[in-house]
Amino acid sequence: MSKQAEFAVILKMNAMFADLGADELQRLSNLCHTQHLANGEVLFQKGDPGDALFGVRRGQVRIETGASDGSRLTLNFMGSGDLFGEVAVLDGQSRTADATAGEASELFVLRREDFLAFLEREPKVAIKIIALLCQRIRWQSERMEESMLQPLPVRLARRLCALAADFGSEVHISQEQLGVFVGAARESVNRQLQAWRKEAILDLQRGRILLRNMTKLTAIARNE
Amino acid sequence: MSKQAEFAVILKMNAMFADLGADELQRLSNLCHTQHLANGEVLFQKGDPGDALFGVRRGQVRIETGASDGSRLTLNFMGSGDLFGEVAVLDGQSRTADATAGEASELFVLRREDFLAFLEREPKVAIKIIALLCQRIRWQSERMEESMLQPLPVRLARRLCALAADFGSEVHISQEQLGVFVGAARESVNRQLQAWRKEAILDLQRGRILLRNMTKLTAIARNE
DNA sequence: GGAGAAGTGTGTCATAAGTCACATAACTTT
DNA sequence: AAAGTTATGTGACTTATGACACACTTCTCC
Structure with a gap:
């Protein structure tokens, strides 16, 4: 072509x-x-x-x-x-x-x-x-609303959902980038991701996030 | 007409x-x-x-x-x-x-x-x-940038400057409204205004704010 | 394969703002 | 003028998040 x-x-x-x-x-x-x-x-x-x-x-x-x-x-x-x-x-x-x-x-x-x-x-x-x-x-x-009125977990969940739509359930992005992406500190992102890992919502690898439970994630994105 | x-x-x-x-x-x-x-x-x-x-x-x-x-x-x-x-x-x-x-x-x-x-x-x-x-x-x-990346005093100062441009140095607005306006709690707005009153930047009345020192206010609005 | 870089996990602390709970103070209504 | 209503002032507390500090784990490159 x-x-x-x-x-x-x-x-x-x-x-x-x-x-x-x-x-x-x-x-x-x-x-x-x-x-x-x-x-x-x-x-x-x-x-x-x-x-x-x-x-x-x-x-x-x-x-x-x-x-x-x-x-x-x-x-x-x-x-x-x-x-x-x-x-x-x-x-x-x-x-x-x-x-x-x-x-x-x-x-x-x-x-x-x-x-x-x-x-x-x-x-x-x-x-x-x-x-x-x-x-x-x-x-x-x-x-605009999304990024300022919502707490970090919601913003983060939304971004992950959006990324999933583009790249599938294996999102290839560093936590640092993700932090920049949602306007938050890298450490805060990490802590939230850890919490979600314990809930089996996702898995973490170096430079990669594996989304395990999109149902729960979208629920969080909708702000419960 | x-x-x-x-x-x-x-x-x-x-x-x-x-x-x-x-x-x-x-x-x-x-x-x-x-x-x-x-x-x-x-x-x-x-x-x-x-x-x-x-x-x-x-x-x-x-x-x-x-x-x-x-x-x-x-x-x-x-x-x-x-x-x-x-x-x-x-x-x-x-x-x-x-x-x-x-x-x-x-x-x-x-x-x-x-x-x-x-x-x-x-x-x-x-x-x-x-x-x-x-x-x-x-x-x-x-x-968008204004409202989310800047701390409250900056947002507040900017709003007051903008209001001053429309209504002159005597802005007729309640602190409650002003709070809604900059996306902050009424109490936070009040505390900031009090601080500025002590610095003689403005004066407060019921439902009214008198801007005394636009120079300082615009300085704050520009984020120092 | 060793050195460094880049990414990640976690603890501690500081801070800005929200929330709650009142105390006034100033206007309005009757 | 008494009562109610709205706006303001302020203290105590909570919470989310950023900042710093540092350990640990991969990757990369010589």
Whole structure:
């Protein structure tokens, strides 16, 4: 499968472009480039000009925001097939968060200038974009509540459930990363995981978490 | 000034429609209705169908989200001239937050069906809407960081500064409301305010806060 | 295979905030 | 003006979590 066709599939999967016609999709896909990232490499930082949209071909990219004091909060975790940077590509303003490769990755890149030119040629797409943006706004609000009003066990359970949906019952992530992910200290994460291990909800290995009892975990995620 | 003309001014002020032509604006304004709310009356709740956009003609409306356990977090505080419900009116999905009148209020109402019909007639406006939505997304991200990564004094100072910008140095709000506003217990708010009073940063009265030293307050808001 | 690095397990302690329980104080209503 | 209601002030206690410190276990690389 050509690079372009692969990108078209990613676009199609991502709701933003889900109901574009095959022809529109193909013309859009033809505009893409690719880019490689080493593990830990920074793709962009807060404040950088937002001049492209990215799709993950393989690998993993963390979207995170850092407070001035160094505490970080991971907003999202993009895996194969995920798109990000839609906002920056539309309005061209600077990035609101940092993006770092969580492992060696390859990305599809759709540059702003190319995308805008496309939108100009195909105004019907603009209408669909509005719906996507609304969806994004809603998603953000939910995320907001989740991360601040809920206690750590709930946040942690939710993250694990979300990761399980992407990667199956064997989640490959360090406790440190998981800590950053839910906005908590590594030690706190560890203690909670230990407690759950004693309840046979999961098992722990170096850099890996094996989810044993998703039923209980989702119950915790729903806040009992 | 007619009701419609007044609504047109509000629309014009609110960036969403800032660069619409006077003619477009007028046709849009003609679609509005008005609605009255008593103090404490609920305009809509999370989950209600999102079938309208609102503009505050006079009064005050709180946009807040409630966790299941009853803890609440006020996301925004809409005063005269503010618009809200743009997202729901565009995608028609259910409300993501609650809206309650903070005092007796009068609202402009623009119904979804009317608005969509308008957009269909004037496709150029759709493009401008995209920019607004992007802006909204960015604003939300900032809000998110503010409210969760910062300690209470910082959040409180920021809110007071924001309120001061709207209402001057005499902010008319109860400590209870302020607590809901920054997502903290009333008592904690009180203790912090007391501490600031001892430092001559502000003065307290029943239902009222007098800001004495905005310099220090903004310093705290910037996290020292 | 030895040295170091990276990840993990756990104890102790400090601290910010929430909760509860009142005591006032200030407005409202009758 | 008496009674009730709402807003505020404050102390005592609890709890969740972060911070530090350190032991122990894998992995990796020379």
